[in-house]
Amino acid sequence: MTYDEFNAFCGSLAATSHVIQWGGAHVWKVGDKVFAIGGWHDDQESFTFKVSEMSFEMLKEERGVRPAPYLASRGMKWIQRYDESFLNDQDLKRYLRESHRIVSLGLSKKRQKALGLNQTAGEDDR
Template identity: 60%
Template structure:
């Protein structure tokens, strides 16, 4: 997945907002909370997303995936797809959708209602 494809997918996933911050990273949010980040790798596009506890144990064993720099070191369950082979496009889309759902579930009932989710 290219960074343009990543941005297009995140834009269409639901009610989201996009900002560019942290050294030109594409940061996608729902209700003001981050669910996906595109950027931060030197040799290829890198994609960072929130995962479940189980996925956080399993995914770093796959080539091209690691606990997300900065976020995981602070106890957060985030994974970064940073090197080849990494995830295929369909798998990455599934993880981005799951990340969106995890973050949305953590929003207040009032905020979810405001967003129509």
């Protein structure tokens, strides 16, 4: 996946915004909270995303992925794919979509509703 493809995919998800920060990284946010990072400090293309605790335990020692520098060392469950040895682009997109969902669930219910996120049919207006 190229950074252009990464940006196009992340931009297709609901209520996202994009900024360049941290030395030129492509940072994607949902409701002002980071859910994906393209690049960072490595010369090679890398993609960083939030995962569940179970996914973190499964992925952290696979080829081509690692606990995300800085984030994982602070106890956060973030993974970085730095090559396609284990996660192909289709799998990466699934994890990016799930990261978006995990992060959006951390927003207040009011904020989620305002952004049109995580709404299910039949929810009453509380």
